[in-house]
């Protein structure tokens with residue numbers, strides 16, 4: 035499978051390494067043309083406001099929305115989760131998202147004092163050590179959204195159809211369970 039990783043800002047290199055280690059071919063996405071040759075897309079962690087602005091500057095905003103609407107499998111971690119949310123709170127004024135998942139995501143939800151932490155949690159029944167860095171959480175899910183992990187009483191991994199989002203960064207650990215879930219359960223058979 036050819037997996038595109040949006041490579042405008044953030045930890046796209048780690049997602050490329052994770053994807054390749056799962057036996058797929060990762061490619062960097064910087065143009066709308068790049069989007070045409072992929073079977074799936076990953077939106078990395080980083081700074082959601084910067085990534086969305088750069089996507090407009092690189093003429094990728096509308097093409098990515100179109101791909102999402104057409105059913106391209108997309109996985110977003112941390113900032114990537116914010117980018118997949120239909121609604122956000124505590125965003126920058128006027129902050130846009132690509133959207134696609136019927137949820138409200140609170141940006142920087144785990145607070146300023148505890149910007150980063152690690153926690154053991156269950157992801158779809160699998161025990162996982164999760165890394166959170168100025169992470170969002172899911173404030174509210176709408177119809178059609180499946181919660182795959184929770185931490186501190188909030189959803190931190192969700193799926194809606196072909197879209198997967200996590201508050202945490204599996205690309206920064208060696209446990210590939212989330213990437214494998216994306217490739218095996220969402221991308222396969224499409």
Ligand code: GLN
Nearest residue numbers: 079080081082112113168
């Ligand atoms: N706080 C960042 C944002 O709002 C997300 C942090 C991350 O991706 N590690 O985009």
